Amino acid sequence: MHKTLITTCLLTTLTAIPIQAENINHTRQLLSTKACAQCDLSRAGLVMADLQGADLREADLRFANLSQANLAGADLTGADLTGASLNSANLMGATLLGANLLGTDLRQSYLVNANLWGTRLDQAWIEGAIGLPASLQTPEQFYALGVVAANKRNYVEAIAQYNQALTLQNDFAPAYLGRALVRLRLTDEAGAVQDAQIAAALFKQQENPEGEAVAVGLIEEVKKRQGSGGGNGLGIQLLQLLGSVTSLFRFLF
The missing domain is CATH 1.25.40.10 (Tetratricopeptide repeat domain)
Known part of the structure; x- marks a missing residue:
């Protein structure tokens, strides 16, 4: 209960931060090629998008909506997912090495075999997520x-x-x-x-x-x-x- 309250306050604060509008050209590039390393995809609407195996290394995905997206095997190394929604997203085998998960919504997401080294899951919403490591104290x-x-x-x-x-x-x-x-x-x-x-x-x-x-x-x-x-x-x-x-x-x- 306490953690949920803290996270809710955090997300409310993050949502109030002004960020420039979605870069349509980068969004189109991602959807057509699945290759968008270092792209500006902040606030992009990618609900249920098929991004299996996509190259999203160091991409700016702040406040993007990736709910129910298929990100199986995607490379999100160093990506900024601050405030992004990956609610119910498929992240099986995805690489999130060093990704910023501040206020990220990972609830009900599928994380089996995902590489989460260098991430701070304690800063994200993870209720109901499937495939979380038994312990990050390694x-x-x-x-x-x-x-x-x-x-x-x-x-x-x-x-x-x-x-x-x-x-x-x-x-x-x-x-x-x-x-x-x-x-x-x-x-x-x-x-x-x-x-x-x-x-x-x-x-x-x-x-x-x-x-x-x-x-x-x-x-x-x-x-x-x-x-x-x-x-x-x-x-x-x-x-x-x-x-x-x-x-x-x-x-x-």
Whole structure:
């Protein structure tokens, strides 16, 4: 009852936020091609739309109406679903990695095999949803939330999420690597190297050569920069090594 009241107040507040009218061209593009990454689909009317397998990565779907839409297998990675309605939508096997679910209506939706890592289901309406994970209190979930926070440059929050992952599983190598990258962004080079060394050792023990290579590469680049007396900026080679922070999601699979 208390949660429902809070969510109702939240949605009432969100609905009062002015947002520009629907972009008809982007809506038509989505319906005709099912490919609309980074499209402006805010307030789009997509009730019962067949969007199976649609590419909606990083799309703006704020306050869109996707009630009863077929989104099976759709890619909604990083999509903004603030205030959107997916009531009774089919999201079987859909990817919502890092999607913003603030005030999203997921009631009666079908979420079997959906990828919900890096999302905040506690901010959405989920009553009656089918296929919700038994628990989101997993190292993978906290790690994914850390990646999302880091990508938004909320480094303090990112470290807190990585720490939660390590509290649940102290040999969870990706969390050490993620925390190393965040500490590097905060110019804590000593802390970054320490975490990267732990990550490298764990990745090696767990027979993950890609993770080990990234961790070792980070250590080498930091030491190289220290030896050359470089400034506070990240070197080109180090930036190439890190790439987008979001690329860290690959260590979940």
